């Protein structure tokens with residue numbers, strides 16, 4: 001895999017401040033060009049993230065057989081083991097709106113007992129991310145040029161959105177190293193687009209997240225000052241008639257370092273029919289996507305093979321794109 005040399009400068013939105021016209025314009029450009037921007041002053045403090053990481057590492061350090069008690073063939077199915085998405089990637093899924101209950105059922109399966117401290121922290125993370133996601137959706141709608149009245153009407157379409165998050169641990173094992181045979185750079189998570197409306201990512205200081213430019217070049221998204229990374233997902237790309245870009249991205253690992261990240265996915269409800277509102281499409285442009293039911297797209301992306309990760313390489317374009 002060729003090493004990537006370039007990083008992208010993504011605008012940073014200070015979410016604690018009212019949105020200024022200049023900030024709105026730089027975020028709009030970033031959503032269209034890259035489908036990515038950053039958030040600062042998001043209210044999730046470094047100590048809290050360290051605590052979250054510490055509690056999750058406790059889970060990731062369990063023996064593999066114990067972790068499989070929440071694996072793809074278990075009842076909870078919240079743990080994705082190594083060698084499904086990649087040899088270097090494992091992850092724990094926490095589903096909302098009751099993040100506490102979801103975390104509690106994972107810890108019961110994994111540790112044979114509930115762990116209220118772990119579940120409390122995951123609940124707090126889930127609920128903070130839910131609030132942030134709602135605010136980010138309002139801003140993204142403003143990026144589409146929605147004036148206040150229209151913005152309120154359009155944001156009602158997102159009222160029943162649901163969130164879940166994945167806690168991701170990237171590490172190397174002897175088996176994984178044998179496979180990579182001393183390569184300088186390996187794929188920790190392959191190229192994909194997210195199936196969300198928006199995703200909010202926290203990555204630790206190791207780095208490795210990359211976005212694919214419109215001309216197919218991989219660009220680093222370097223970790224910066226505890227900022228969170230927001231990206232547009234496929235559901236939003238379709239709903240905005242392609243005005244906002246759901247970009248392909250991946251994670252590369254360059255050293256044998258452990259990497260920790262969380263990705264919070266804010267998605268339409270399963271039964272929602274995704275059809276760009278005519279105010280968003282405008283008079284002059286034609287529709288790029290056929291209407292589709294959200295759950296049908298999620299099913300399309302799931303591999304039929306049991307326990308496999310969401311299909312990498314398939315997007316909403318393949319599923320609902322209107323060929324022009």
Ligand SMILES: O=C(O)CCC(=O)C(=O)O
Nearest residue numbers: 168201203209251261263
């Ligand atoms: O680990 C990361 O930084 C990003 C993960 C990601 O893209 C995903 O889980 O969809």
Ligand SMILES: [Fe+2]
Nearest residue numbers: 192193194249
């Ligand atoms: Fe992603």
